[in-house]
């Protein structure tokens with residue numbers, strides 16, 4: 001009789017162990033994977049958010065960069081990680097655009113992840129190297145059209161926000177330009193500052209400081225309305241590209257099967273982070289806006305990912321662009 005009882009006790013232990021682990025979560029540092037290079041816009045959002053989430057969780061969130069063309073490696077790594085909450089993913093609009101851009105994508109944003117919540121919205125800016133020969137958007141447009149075989153456009157790789165913005169921009173001005181892909185706009189920015197590429201479209205989280213210190217030229221913002229931290233910069237819509245709008249949003253994900261109590265704790269920490277005054281100020285200084293806490297939830301992110309896939313899929317398919 002001892003044996004069955006032992007087996008029963010063991011079975012009970014095995015059944016309750018994952019539950020107890022989930023209740024105690026987190027007992028060690030959490031790794032947040034970033035799909036782009038260190039020092040870039042997504043990395044900045046990851047570090048600000050991770051630091052603030054660490055406080056309510058009582059553990060450190062370690063940011064790890066996994067840069068790749070189009071940012072597709074990090075989601076794949078997180079999809080295959082142990083679903084215990086200790087490996088999570090930050091990603092932006094690329095989570096919704098890569099399914100249309102890649103025919104061989106090895107993850108499905110709709111089925112391979114648990115959603116934690118939305119973080120922020122980030123506008124983009126059209127910037128050029130400091131000595132680019134155009135003082136305003138009118139001159140910029142005339143110059144790129146007249147020199148379309150020479151002017152170079154940097155982006156963070158196919159499927160990145162900067163690629164998407166550039167693609168829409170080129171289609172709006174009906175001009176194809178030479179594209180130079182990087183694995184993040186941090187290395188692209190280095191080359192722009194060094195004067196080896198001409199222009200790019202990038203998030204205010206990467207460009208605001210360079211614009212304010214005069215290290216790059218800025219021609220426009222890509223949001224519908226002007227950005228409060230850059231009030232003098234016109235929108236592309238105001239400048240004549242009617243209806244032009246590209247905005248970036250960030251969300252947090254965990255591997256499919258991560259226990260609900262763990263997701264709830266991560267989401268509660270994210271809700272604290274988006275309400276945090278330091279986070280609000282850091283984001284505002286960089287032109288970004290955190291979502292209200294009721295959007296930093298699994299349901300809000302799930303709905304947003306789905307809506308963005310439905311929005312961008314047909315636009316990308318119509319443009320006929322593929323990354324593979």
Ligand code: ASP
Nearest residue numbers: 036040042161162184185
């Ligand atoms: N967010 C990317 C980065 O962090 C750039 C992009 O999406 O364009 O480099």
